[in-house]
Amino acid sequence: MTTAARPTPAQMPPRRPTPATSDAPSLAARPAHRKPWERAVLASSLPGNFRFVAIALSTHADGRGHFAHQPRVIGLVHNTGLHAGQVRVALAALVDRGFLRVSPPGEDYATADLVLTLPVGALARARRTRQATTNRSTDA
Template sequence: MTTAAAPRRPSPADMPRKTAAAGHSLMGTAAPLPGRSYRSLWEQAVLSSNMPPPARLTGIALATHADPAGQIAHQPRLIGLVHETGLHVAQVAVALTTLRGRGLLRQTRRADRYETADFILTIPTAVMSRLQRTATQQKPVDTSEPSA
C-alpha cells in the first residue's frame, strides 16, 4: 500500500517565465510617436521618472551610445559609464540595477556581469502609453509672428 506524497511548496522554478511580451516594448516593437525617435522617447522616460539622480545620469550616459532606433552598437561597459558619469563603480552598478528593475534596460544575457554585459534600451508598455498620452495632449506651439 502506497501513500500519496505530501504536497510540496512551490519553488521559483515553478513560476512562469518573464518575457518581453509581458509588459515591455522592445526596440522595433514599440509604436513610435510621429517625429520622435525611440532613443528620444527612452531619454524622456528616464528623465521624467522618479529614479535617483545617479540612475538618471547613468541612463542618459548609456543612451548617448545608442542610435535613434535605440540600438547600442558600441557598449560602454561598466568602466566606460564610470568615466562618463564621474560616479563610483558601485554607484553605476546600483544605477544599472535600478534601470533594469524599472524595465528601462535589459541585458542580452542575464548571467553576464556588468563589466561585460551588453544592454538593450527598453520602454515598459505603461510608460510608452503615458508618453503617447502626453504627446497627444500637448498642443503645438504657434511660432508664427502676429500680423499687424
C-alpha cells in the first residue's frame, strides 16, 4: 500500500482574499463618552503611568469625549509631571490598544488631534470588574 505524498504549501493553489461584505457591522472606533472611557481605562491592564496619562487626558474632554482645546504633549507633560518621552510612549500605547484615535492618522502627537475611543470589549470588561469589586465589598 502506497500513500500519496502530502502537498507542500508551495504546491497549493493560491487563494484570493474574500472581500468583506458591506453590510457587516463596522468595528471602527467611534468617539466615546468620558465616564465610560475612564472606567474602561482604569479597568484595563495598562501600566500605571499609561493610565495616569489617560486620566489626565480625559480631564480635557467634555462629557461626550470631545476636546474643545487639545492638550497636546506639552500640556500633558505639565499636567502629569512626566517627561515628554514617557507621555509619547503612553499615548502610543493608548492608540495601539484602541483607547485613542489620532486625527489625521500618522500625525505627530505634538500637533495631532486626539479622540477618545473605546476598543471592542473594553466597556464589558470594565463592567465585570466593577461588579466584581462591588460584590467583594458587600460580602465583607
